[in-house]
Amino acid sequence: MAAEKEALEADKKVVYAKFVAMVAEKGALKAKFKDAEARAEGEIRSLKDEAENAWSHGKEEFLKSSEFDDLCAQKSLAYFVRGFKSCLAQFRANGYTEEEHPTPFLSVARALEDLSNDEEEADDDSPEDEATPTNSPVL
Known part of the structure; x- marks a missing residue:
């Protein structure tokens, strides 16, 4: 019985030693996990920063x-055409028919041509022309 007691005590010590080793291994694994987690978070932050910089640079280039x-x-042409058609619809809704009131100026194509002509004329104007209005007398 004493021999069995000593054998059980020896087994108890072995089991306890294994338990202590497992607890130590658990602590080491926790430390490795924390380290890996910190590195992963750093890499994620770095990748996010790189992606934001790339997006920002790409956006500026675009x-x-x-x-x-x-x-x-x-988009601006579509907006212009939609507004123009809306104006025509308002004319028609208020009784202005094309037969009774011919309006050749109410053409999208003509309005766009006039718009481009206005832009060309604005480009042709020089600052000197703006300084002396055409109606003012020259001294």
């Missing part, structure tokens, strides 16, 4: 591109 200018022109 805003300077002719593709962006084309998109803006398409």
Whole structure:
């Protein structure tokens, strides 16, 4: 019985030693996990920063591109045409028919032509012309 008691005590010590080793291993694994988690968070932050910088740079380049200018022109033209058609609808809704009141100036194509002519004339004007109005007498 004493031999069995000593054998059980020895087994108890072995089991306790294994328990202590497992607790130590658990602590080491927790430390490794925390370290890996911190590195992953740092890498995620770094990747987010890189992505934001790339997006910001790409956005600036896009805003300077002719593709962006084309998109803006398409949207503004669509807005102009929609507004023009809305005005025509208001004329018609208030009894102004094209038969009774011919309005050749109410053409989208003609309005766009006039608009481009106005822009060309504005480009042709020089600052000197603006300084002396055409109606003012020359001294």
